[in-house]
Amino acid sequence: MSKADAMAAKVLPLMPEPTPSEPLVEVRDLRIQLRSRDGARLLNVVNGVSFPLHRGRTLGIVGESGCGKSTTALALMGLLPGSARVAGGQVQFAGENLLAKSEKEMRELRGAKISMIFQDPMVALDPLFTIGDQLAEPLERHLKLSGAALRERQVSLLQAVSIPSPETRLGQYPHQMSGGMLQRVVGAIAIACNPALLIADEPTTALDPTAQAQFLDLLARLRDTYQLALIVVTHDFGVTARLCDDVLVMYAGSVVERGPVREIFDHPRHPYTQALLAAIPQAQEDRQGRLRTIEGQPPDLARLPQGCAFAPRCPNVRPKCHELPPPLREMGDGHVASCWRAGEV
Amino acid sequence: MLFYFFRRLGRALVTIVGISVIVFVVARLSGDPTLQLAPEDATPEELAQIRSELGLDKPIWMQYVVFVEHVAQGDFGTSIRYQQPALSLVLSVLPATLQLGLSAFVLSTIVGVLLGVVTALKRDTWIDSGLRGVVVVGQAAPSFWLGMMLILLFSVELQWLPSSGRMSLAHMVLPTMALALSSVAVVLRLTRSAMLETMSADYIRFLRSKGMSKSLIVWKHALRNASIPVIAVLGLQLSYLIGGAVIVETVFNWPGVGRLMVEALNARDFAVIQAGALLVSFFTVGANLLVDLLFGLVDPRIRYE
Numbered sequence A: 001m002s003k004a005d006a007m008a009a010k011v012l013p014l015m016p017e018p019t020p021s022e023p024l025v026e027v028r029d030l031r032i033q034l035r036s037r038d039g040a041r042l043l044n045v046v047n048g049v050s051f052p053l054h055r056g057r058t059l060g061i062v063g064e065s066g067c068g069k070s071t072t073a074l075a076l077m078g079l080l081p082g083s084a085r086v087a088g089g090q091v092q093f094a095g096e097n098l099l100a101k102s103e104k105e106m107r108e109l110r111g112a113k114i115s116m117i118f119q120d121p122m123v124a125l126d127p128l129f130t131i132g133d134q135l136a137e138p139l140e141r142h143l144k145l146s147g148a149a150l151r152e153r154q155v156s157l158l159q160a161v162s163i164p165s166p167e168t169r170l171g172q173y174p175h176q177m178s179g180g181m182l183q184r185v186v187g188a189i190a191i192a193c194n195p196a197l198l199i200a201d202e203p204t205t206a207l208d209p210t211a212q213a214q215f216l217d218l219l220a221r222l223r224d225t226y227q228l229a230l231i232v233v234t235h236d237f238g239v240t241a242r243l244c245d246d247v248l249v250m251y252a253g254s255v256v257e258r259g260p261v262r263e264i265f266d267h268p269r270h271p272y273t274q275a276l277l278a279a280i281p282q283a284q285e286d287r288q289g290r291l292r293t294i295e296g297q298p299p300d301l302a303r304l305p306q307g308c309a310f311a312p313r314c315p316n317v318r319p320k321c322h323e324l325p326p327p328l329r330e331m332g333d334g335h336v337a338s339c340w341r342a343g344e345v
Numbered sequence B: 001m002l003f004y005f006f007r008r009l010g011r012a013l014v015t016i017v018g019i020s021v022i023v024f025v026v027a028r029l030s031g032d033p034t035l036q037l038a039p040e041d042a043t044p045e046e047l048a049q050i051r052s053e054l055g056l057d058k059p060i061w062m063q064y065v066v067f068v069e070h071v072a073q074g075d076f077g078t079s080i081r082y083q084q085p086a087l088s089l090v091l092s093v094l095p096a097t098l099q100l101g102l103s104a105f106v107l108s109t110i111v112g113v114l115l116g117v118v119t120a121l122k123r124d125t126w127i128d129s130g131l132r133g134v135v136v137v138g139q140a141a142p143s144f145w146l147g148m149m150l151i152l153l154f155s156v157e158l159q160w161l162p163s164s165g166r167m168s169l170a171h172m173v174l175p176t177m178a179l180a181l182s183s184v185a186v187v188l189r190l191t192r193s194a195m196l197e198t199m200s201a202d203y204i205r206f207l208r209s210k211g212m213s214k215s216l217i218v219w220k221h222a223l224r225n226a227s228i229p230v231i232a233v234l235g236l237q238l239s240y241l242i243g244g245a246v247i248v249e250t251v252f253n254w255p256g257v258g259r260l261m262v263e264a265l266n267a268r269d270f271a272v273i274q275a276g277a278l279l280v281s282f283f284t285v286g287a288n289l290l291v292d293l294l295f296g297l298v299d300p301r302i303r304y305e
Ligand SMILES: Nc1ncnc2c1ncn2[C@@H]1O[C@H](COP(=O)(O)OP(=O)(O)O)[C@@H](O)[C@H]1O
Pocket: A034, A035, A036, A037, A045, A063, A064, A065, A066, A067, A068, A069, A070, A071, A072, A081, A083, A301
């Protein structure tokens, strides 16, 4: 155990996993509809997403922007925007369906058992209140801490996310800290009440490269120390490689491929996954250092093609692809993909 | 914070000096008091003598210097109409004006902010549309017209409230309402749009993800952030209300600075005009200074600037 791990373990006692074989989170066929901006129709923004997640494990949700990653994450938190509605499916969390819970019940879980980290730390905190105040809020609300116990917990939480001189930092305002530092504060707030599930939506996109690497390491450390079930939403396969056990690739609201991270990297079955992997900038592959992106645009959700949503951009499309959407098929080793040609490769 | 305070204080002083110049010049543009004082058959020599007694024969800048010297010693001159020190005349009616202006200010701030929050939270419901209708009326209706309508309804028709004078608390109700309504409208509209903006901010979503209650999010975080643009116009509102009190005073026969000034203008009573305008501006500039300080208290980014 590193010094930081020891520090973190001191803060939050390790919770033994009750039944290691049972996943903590089991999302089944989640469907979300969103009223289009002109209000004219309902778009299927999330279209049958399923995955299991155990404590201490990390799932990466990958895909181009607009494919429904954030909407999926917000649905787990019960924080969908007013224009969205759950059209079907279940989110089992510790044996209960979160989608059946009332807003009041969800408020008890949010920040306590399930937490979330958002993309831009510069705007995640209220500029008018100190770090200490905003860190105290969930501790007071969920753990009913006050006085010296509260103070002690605040300090050790900042230590757990490797923030130097925590006593001083507690009295400071967000504008006095850097983006990387603020994202650590956000992380400290998220883990403040010892949650079981942590969702991080593009947690490093707004950070500079050094801060990115540090924050990913921090997430990994927090996950291991507290046995967090971690969901990392990203459009960057590099993040996935560093952090995740499993990867779920989304395209136009649907899961196109899901499996263990090594499987996905070594044997991607879906042409979209293959294209995303090829788009990772790699020195050997592209001497000019240019980012290879995928040809074409993601489809308009209001006008999804009848068959496979990826067919219009697919390099090895077949007539069948335009007719019927391919189902998710088992490829072995917990690897699933939805492509008519997935079995061929 | 201290630096911020002194910078604002300096600005307030410059404003006061500017106002004093304008007041001084405008009073002099309103006409020549000599004719009012002199007997009808006065000879040009007699007129010239009165003028020199009043110091009006000197160049205007010199008159201003003399004026400032005297003001610095608390001497605002003597009312030619009442033959009393202008300062004590104004001071005797100033409380009535401040009472009206400040109560309208407090009323419009509290009501405007509360209704602004409610309309933002109940966006696009009948409460929202109804109150926004009131806003449109409030902003369009001039305060004297509103005052007369209130008198017609509550004094003449219903006979619930007195329409004239300053004898009791009941006398305050109608003039305060007439004065406050347009200000309520401004504060409501501003609070509503600021609340809508802050409620969609990222930190509100993060607060929700922490499981914070709706009331804590609205009243502690969103309202405090929304108050920044609202505070920015509060100073303006206060100046407007104290100025507006002058008009409403005439409608409700309220014995304040406004009524005194109207009389003084008719009589070319320079000393009273100057004293009245300067004292009122002291109060509004002072109030604006307080508002600036409030900014610093609410927003740490300004405090640490
Ligand atoms: N508030 C909203 N109103 C209407 N459409 C939205 C809203 N938020 C997101 N969308 C649409 O929903 C789809 C999924 O968005 P999102 O879940 O944010 O994708 P991602 O996180 O993968 O970038 C996109 O097509 C986006 O345009």
